[in-house]
Amino acid sequence: MKLNLVPARTGALWVRTGLRAFAVQPLAFISLFFFFMALVSIASQVPLIGAAVALMLLPTMTLGLMAATAQAAAPEKPPAGAVFMAALNAVRADMRPMLVLGVLYAVLFLGVMAISALADGGQFAKVYLLGGPLTRELAESTEFQVALWTAMALYLPLSLAFWHAPALVHWHHVPPAKSLFFSFVACFRNFGALTVYGLIWTGVFIGAGIVLSLIASLLVAFGAMGIGEGASAAGGAVMIGGALVMAAMFFASTWFTFRDSFNAD
Template sequence: MKLNIVPARTGITWVKLGCKTFFQQPLAMSGLFFMFMALLSIATLVPFIGAALALALLPAATLGLMAATQEATKGKFPMPSILISAFRAGKQRVRAMMVLGALYAAGFLALMAVSTLVDGGQFARLYLVGGKITEDMVLQGNFQGAMWVTMALYLPLSLLFWHAPALVHWHGVTPVKSLFFSFMACYKNWAALAVYGLVWAGVFVMAMVLVTLVAALLGNPTFAALAIFPVALLMMAMFFTSIYFTFRDSFTDTDVPADQQAA
């Protein structure tokens, strides 16, 4: 396995490829993303361990979307069963993916525990258990502090796990090593990932502005309220489609079969 260092402008290419691939198979990619969301939502309903279970499933579910993107790049229609690709790769890799999921859940719950030191657990309870969010709650300094602490701690956690599911599934890397390689790949390609994130942020903002402008032209403010949520979901589906390309261009392995390498 070889780490590739890519130029900063590659971040723009990743966004373009994500959008292009999504529109090549819009029904499949959007449907799979909604199934992905539904799977995690159902997992949260399990008594007592729902939140932790959903977190543990996230790496495997994300890998499923990456595998769907890989199929779409080949001109194939990804079937719903591809979402569970991580659990159809043999006992050893299934076990490794389960370990990776457990590590992700533990890491996320740990950073939430740290946030409780700031506001006594108000933000953590709202995020993990749910509840009604009020204007007074959002304006509280402690609540905002807990939110920012969580965001700051989540950045290194996300870098550790950004490429890890794909490394475990496609390259057979052990869970702990996959975290190291993922972090190093993100560190070495930080410029491209920064551009990637900024471009996606701009795309999201432009989409929301466009919805607002259409609502204004129609003279129907209700349209914006109704359209923003589904538009945001479609944008998220495109974003998840693009994640595969950040991995594909960051690593190469001449030992894997040709059909598993970058298309």
Template sequence: MKLRPVPAKTGLLWVRQGIATFARQPLALSGLFLLYMLALSLLSALPVIGNLLALALLPATTLGLMVATREADSGKFPMPVLLASAFRAGRDRLRAMLLLGLIYALGFMAVLGISALFDGGQFAQLYLGTSEITQEVVQGEAFQNAMWVGMLLYLPLALLFWHAPALVHWQGISPAKSLFFSLLACWQNKGALALFMLGWMAVFMVTGLLLSLLGSLLGSPDLLASLLFAAALTLAAMFFSSFYFTFRDSFSDDDGQPLA
């Protein structure tokens, strides 16, 4: 396995590839994304351990969406069972994926714990959905500080896990090595990843502005809310569809061929 450097402009290509692949199988990929969200929501609703369990399974379920995207990109119909691909890859890889998920859950909770030092846990409670926070609290200085600290601390965690589930699943790499290579690949292709995120931000913003304009012309706040909700779900599904391409282009085998 080799790291594969790509030019910064590839980030925008990843955005286009995610949208184009979604367009080939919009119903299937939308359905899988809704199943993904539903599964995590149901897990989060469990008392005491719900949020921790949902976080621990996030790498495995996200990997399922990447497998589905690969199927769609190859012209096949992605079946719902692909969402559980990480659980059907053999005992050793399942154990590695679950360990990876545990590390992610502990890391995420550590980020929230550190942010709680700045506002007494209000930002963490809002993120986990364990309490209702008023607008006054959200606009407060302590909450804002906690939010920014949480975002800054989450960035390295996100980079560590960006490619790690795919490396564990497709290459059988240990969790520790997958985290190392994920961070290394993200750093090597930081320009492309930056453009990738900026590209998606632009897509979300432009779509929101266009729908807001349409809602104003139609004079229907309820219709606007429905359109924004549907668009947000669709764009989120497209966004997750594009993850596969960031992995495929960041690594290659010894012959220079993509890993997945």
């Protein structure tokens, strides 16, 4: 395995190729993303350990969507079933190392939340992990803000360590612990491209959010005026569905960041 150093402009290429791969089989990607999110949601309902189990599934979800993208990026357009099965086969083939990677992610993420709890007594962690109520007074409090920024600062290196880790485990057979080190080094060396990639996706999400908000607002307004039965409910569905579709599009692009960062040696 050899690390590739890419120019910063490659980040824009990763976004374009990801959108192109998503467009090959959009329904397959959306269905796959909804499937994994349903698993995460069900796992989160388990008493006491639900949040930890849900966190353990996230690296597996990343691998599944990466494998689906690799299949969709093949020269010949694959059928939707092949894209879906590629994700499931990848997860099944590396179930044990992915379980180890999931445990590491859950432990380290909960460690980040525990450190942030030192600033505000765990209020931010409660809101983030358990969906606790977030009031304006709480959000504006100094302690909550310190906990928020502490968690964000600690999560950045954690996310870099896990960015390529599932793909390294699957395609290069790197042990889970070593994959975290190689992933962090690769992200650090190609930080310019990842920064461009992140900025472009941020712009895409903001633009899509504005459009979805306008559509949802119009539907809610129509419902308030009695124009169109169920228009208000449809507005909320547009926002939620649109956000999930955008997330699926984002995950479809992550495989290209891995593909261009490593070569088989």
